Amino acid sequence: MIISIIAVLFTFGLVIFLHEFGHFIVCKLSGIRVEAFSFGFGKELWGKTGGYTRYSVRLIPLGGYVKPQGEDINEYKGEPQEYFSKPWYIRLAVVLAGPFMNYLLAFSLFFAVIFFVGQPVPSDQPVIGDMALNYPAHNAGLKEKDRIISINGKEVSTWLSMAGVIHKSLNKEMKIAYEREGVRKEVAITPVKDPAGRQGIIGISPDVAYKNVSLFRASGMALHQCWFWTSFTITTLAGNIYRMEKPDVAGPIGIVGIVSKAAHSGFSDFIFLLGLISVAVGFFNLLPIPLLDGGHVILYLFEGIFRRKITTNIMRYVNSAGIVILLSIMVFATYSDIMRIWKSKSAKNASPVETVAETGRGEKK
Secondary structure (H helix, E strand, C coil): CHHHHHHHHHHHHHHHHHHHHHHHHHHHHCCCCEEEEEEEEEEEEEEEEECCEEEEEEEEEEEEEEEECCCCCCCCCCCCCCHHHCCHHHHHHHHHHHHHHHHHHHHHHHHHHHHHHCEEEECCCCEEEEECCCCHHHHHCCCCCCEEEEECCEECCCHHHHHHHHHCCCCCCEEEEEEECCEEEEEEECCEECCCCCCEECCEEECEEEECCCHHHHHHHHHHHHHHHHHHHHHHHHHHHHCCCCCCCCCHHHHHHHHHHHHHHCHHHHHHHHHHHHHHHHHHHHCCCCCCHHHHHHHHHHHHHHCCCCCHHHHHHHHHHHHHHHHHHHHHHHHHHHHHHHHHHHHHHHCCCCEECCCCCCCCC
16 A cells, blocks of 8 residues: 555656646746746645745645746736746747656656666467456456466467467357466456457457667667557547547546556556656647647647737636636546446456366365
């Protein structure tokens, strides 16, 4: 429990704090006066004023915030050091600096894992390396490191041979025999349709080994990870919209569960997940939603193209719309988290009872 709490606080604290630090740095470089720069929220535990800026550490270490002078257009007085006194392209740089820092953090973390741990290479052994939540294997009780021995009584010796049988068994119940810590077990599993709708899957991936890579290759692979996960998110969301499907999103509850699991599975897994979350936060903030950085990007580009200053009325309507949209996303994501947990528990309660074969000591369980 303590490890999980520390991991969650560290994840949210680092990812959000560096996002705000990006805004802070560009404000300072562009001559925008920053009134407050805080690590955390809530009651101030420590604070120091340097120049015009109040630096503080606060009670709740879940990120931080930056308050440029004149950021609220209703408080804007027209002084040269204020946020809205700067040209649109300076303000554009300020808002883009936050997501940039998230992608920079993600690149650094991906690079560290790839260079120091190695490039992951899938194993051909029929051993489960990772599992997808709420898929048939997870719901039936299979776990990481379980070795698949046979399917429907036919022995499988490689991952490819096992996967081939699963892919051809869409919506057909299979009897899977596996070994866990020297104990043979058997469970009934029915593969479901893969996202492309072409074959059956049960939600497992192979175990991995690692091989050393050069500095240059590690850098390229880290960049590819940033691009791949951004592209994957865009493609997935676009597909959901095109097919009018409900997107499978994780809210705070889901993310806490994922981070907690990664913290217990290994340091490199946790660091890689931290990179994924940083990409997700950077990408989410670039969406053209009012109140997010992407929403400000649209406003400032509009101002630059049409040479029309943003007014208080525009900001009021935009901010009101942004609050409604973000609250709706939060409610939907939280609802999805709760339903995912509920369905997972229901599926586990309804899953077939495992049969345990005799161990080498002649015991049964």
